[in-house]
Amino acid sequence: MDISYEKILYRIIKGRLRIKLGDLILYVREPTEDVLEESYEVYDDAYHKAYFNNLFCKKDLKEILFYRELWTPEDDKQIEKLDKQIEDLKVEAYKSHFDRRKVQSIKRHLRNFETEQSEIRARIKSLDHISCEGTAEFARSVWIVGACTSYQDGSKCDWTKCNIADVMSIMGGKNIYPSDFRMIARNDPWRAMWMIGKTTGSLLGKCAAQFTVNQTQLCTYSSMYDNVYESHERPNDKIIEDDDCLDGWFIVQRRKYEKDRKQQEVDALTSNPKIANSQEVFVMASSQESANEIYDLNDVVGRSTIHNRNAQIEEAGNLDFRKLHDIQTDMAVQGQQEGLNKIRGR
């Protein structure tokens, strides 16, 4: 593992960030539960203050974003679309993991999509700082940093001698990303520490409730890798080491699970074999909500067939079922198959 990751690992284990401000060395500790508990009071006070100073609530910001052309409903759709595209690309990366060139090309597309998505999200959040919630969250963050920063000897930082904004700016540049956590979680020395900690029952020398946010996140990723290694369909090491390919594997597993779950739900719907084996099954729904749940039982092909049928029926007003496109396709396939069988039978 690269030394930079080891540096991050020990930062996580120690639960603090070492910052150099000129000659001054400061430690910003991860907030303890006492600090976190108190910080919410700071949040509430700041929120009320902002509210009575007539700042906007977050839910009202969308209107302003819209008028300033920073957001349109299309952006939300675009985010969803990008989510889907990213998911599909990750699955493709998983399925093509043996072809490094293809994977590299997929990764380029992935990074482009992720950048596009984060740009839209940044635009949507661009006015958060003028909202009550944004102001209160900022006040809370400043308070936490103030309460958790100390000198090398452990004494509290004197904020008259240094600027808290500088400290926060340095901290912002030292965020730990999910890819860092994943790299650390699947490699030694942390992996060995994790395994030993699990068998001895003591990890990081404290109970889970006392873990810092970063420590909790690292343990979550470690547990995720445990599940991958123990899976009866364990992917090979190359896939495990590649975050995008492994995400693709997760998506494939999730889709498989959802398909199985749907199949079980469908089988439980009717015990009547005649109805269960019918081409079209109509299940009684008492409301639009239950109707939506029933429609969710369909897989992608089923949904698409319903959608196409609806469009066709809507256009025609009324329609002989033999004229439905899917029925005609089935008839064509059946005709071809029967024709083939007839020729073969001669």
Next chain:
Amino acid sequence: MARNQRIFYACQAVAIQERGKAGVDRTSIVQGVQSVGMSSTFTLDQVFELGQIEIYENIEQIADVEVTIEKVIDGYKLIYDMATAGACKTDLVAASKSRSDVLVAIYDDGVSHATGVPRNVCYNSGMYVSSVAYSYSVDGNATESVTMVGNDRFWFNMGQPNGTQKSPLAGVINVAPTGIWSSGNLNRNPTYAFNSGLDAPKSGVVRKVNVNLGDSKLPYVVKSQRGDDTAFAYGGAHIQSISVSTDFGQENIEELGRFGPYHRYATFPIEVTCEFEVIATSGDLVNVSGNAPNLSNEEIEIHDEAGTVLNLGTKNKLSSVSYSGGDTGGGNATITYSYSNFNVLKVNGGSNKNFAPSVDDTV
């Protein structure tokens, strides 16, 4: 045609009505429906010619459509009764000839509001009853399942005036209705009550406790599996399930000059079967002698508290007995007695009068 893909629709209501009747009123709505299955089968005939590898003509024969509806027995009109316009109360011959229209209304799949107006209606015209089954068991609701077959199926979009007012099928099928589903007032269409939450079973859904064994007429051997509880009919007959079923085996009669069949006929004699599953108290109690006939005619009539009466006549004979269970696994020994008769099944009970209060009635 065997298609692998199953499509699930959210069903708003099912109506069975007189063939060619315009619109749907509330008495045509089948209450207590659990699920509906629909299938279609196409027959294609390939013709080739010498000197050409490509097909000469792929000829489409008449398509068979099938609809199976299952409902709980709840005091409302039975499916068989609605599908045969009451002929099921007379005899199987009359019931096998009856035709009806089956309409299945479906919900929209994309929007988050329920208006009470179905998006599409699947209209199956001129359907014959193909099979009927009734089931009473100790661990569930009493159900009725009816399969109907026919050759005409149309889909209607209810958002268009064509679907509600005009007669789009005139000239397309023999007996075309002058309107589909609603008589035009979409605010008071027949499904409105379903969305109001006021719909409730008329007699209560029939469960094990609602099977009226006291008034039922059961075969002697079934009654013989009695207990000693004098408070119950036959001392508690230990019956676990009763199922009655029949298959009409409807077949087409074709004629020259017509694409579709001009008639469907039931393949008489029609066997009606009735099965009783009983917990064994003292063996199956069936004596078999090689020197003389062993069976006698039995009268079977099943009653429930929803008013359903399944009359299988007086000439039912035991066709098989199976004894199972009672093994080292600790399971109970059960005996299944199968009786059969030919051409006798009268079904009474259930009514759509005095419907549950509906918004339609109060608007």
